[in-house]
Amino acid sequence: xxxxxxxxxGLVQPGRSLRLSCAASGFxxxxxAMYWIRQxxxxxxxxxxxxxWNSGSIGYADSVKGRxxxxxxxxxxxxxxxxxxxxxxxxxxxxxAKGGTDYGDYTFKSWxxxxxxxxSS
Amino acid sequence: xxQMTQSPSSLSASVxxxxxxxxxxxxxxxxxxxxxxxxxxxxxxxxxxxxxSLQSGVPSRFSGSGSGTDFTLTISSLQPEDFATYFCxxxxxxxxxxxxxxxx
Numbered sequence: 001x002x003x004x005x006x007x008x009x010g011l012v013q014p015g016r017s018l019r020l021s022c023a024a025s026g027f028x029x030x031x032x033a034m035y036w037i038r039q040x041x042x043x044x045x046x047x048x049x050x051x052x053w054n055s056g057s058i059g060y061a062d063s064v065k066g067r068x069x070x071x072x073x074x075x076x077x078x079x080x081x082x083x084x085x086x087x088x089x090x091x092x093x094x095x096x097a098k099g100g101t102d103y104g105d106y107t108f109k110s111w112x113x114x115x116x117x118x119x120s121s
Numbered sequence: 122x123x124q125m126t127q128s129p130s131s132l133s134a135s136v137x138x139x140x141x142x143x144x145x146x147x148x149x150x151x152x153x154x155x156x157x158x159x160x161x162x163x164x165x166x167x168x169x170x171x172x173x174s175l176q177s178g179v180p181s182r183f184s185g186s187g188s189g190t191d192f193t194l195t196i197s198s199l200q201p202e203d204f205a206t207y208f209c210x211x212x213x214x215x216x217x218x219x220x221x222x223x224x225x
Contacts, residue, residue, distance in 0.1 A: 001177075045157075045165065045208055047215035061215075095164055106215045107155055109176075111164040 001110045002027030004079075004096045009115030012086055020115055022079035022096030030074035033057075033099035035108060036081050038092035038117075048094070049081060052103035064090075086119045093117075123147050123211055125218040133224050138199045142221045144192040144209030152188045153212040159220075160205040169194065170212075199223075 008020040022034070036048040049060045049070040058070055069082040079096055093116050097108035124147040134140050144154065152172040157165040167176045169185035172192055182197040196203055204225055209218040 044219050045210075045217040047217075050215075104213065106210075106212050107167065107170050108157070108165070108210075109167055111166070113164050 002098065004098060004110065004112040006094060006096045006112045006115035009094065009117045011118045011120065013121050014086060014088055014119055016086055017082070017084045018086060018117060020081040020083065020094055020096075020117070022081075022112060024077045024079070024098070027098065029077040031101055033101070033103040033105075034072060034079045035097045035099055035106070036070065036079075037095045037097055037108065037111075038090075039095070039114075040089075040092045043092075046092075047106065050099070050103065050106065051079070053101065057103045083117070086117075088119050091117060091119045123150065123214045123216060125209055125211055125216050127207075127209060127218040127221050129221060130219065131222040131224060134199055135225065136199050136201060140196045140199055140223065142194045142207055142223075144187075144194070144218050146190045146192075146211060149189045150211050150213070154185075154187070154192045155210045155212055156183075156185055156194045157208045157210065157217075158203075158205050159208065160202070165208065168207075 003026050005023045012018050035050040051058050051070045067085045071080045093114040095114045096112045098110045126145045128143045154172045156169040159165040173185045184195050206220045206222045208220045
């Protein structure tokens with residue numbers, strides 16, 4: 001199944017930016033779609049963004065469209081999420097998740113432990 | 122938009138019990154339904170995909186069934202490590218259900 005490890009979270013003021021990273025190991029990263037999913041404290045799960053194996057297909061939740069940008073570097077086995085214009089409601093634990101080879105199949109096969117983003121003044 | 126609901130929202134049970142959790146979609150989603158388990162303070166884990174297929178490494182006491190709009194997750198004999206929150210998810214809309222918290 002492999003492993004993914006998120007990093008880059010922290011405390012940030014509203015309107016500022018943050019970049020999350022996800023380092024993958026133990027599987028052929030370049031073969032798989034990858035996703036970001038978040039969970040606000042005490043709340044449920046919300047899909048944030050996804051990217052196909054070759055970056056040819058990318059999608060965003062309406063709540064982050066225009067503010068967040070997903071990218072990947074297959075040579076570095078890494079996934080990224082650039083978060084701009086952060087809002088208080090973006091406060092959450094952000095999970096990186098491995099998908100299948102088909103971008104359209106949003107089955108999240110394995111997850112990292114998450115990185116916490118807190119947006120507060 | 123397809124909406125996912127789960128019942129019950131919480132459930133008290135004991136070790137050894139048989140437990141069933143229900144997930145309902147607002148319109149037919151065929152068999153495109155996954156189940157995840159989230160233990161306290163941990164990341165979610167895929168249990169069941171395509172409504173009834175057991176993910177590799179998941180104990181056989183977990184099973185899933187259903188198609189169309191109504192789905193169930195059954196745990197045949199609860200173990201202490203099964204006390205967790207369970208989420209269903211429609212594969213193609215990416216939408217998750219609100220979760221069912223299984224407590225002792």
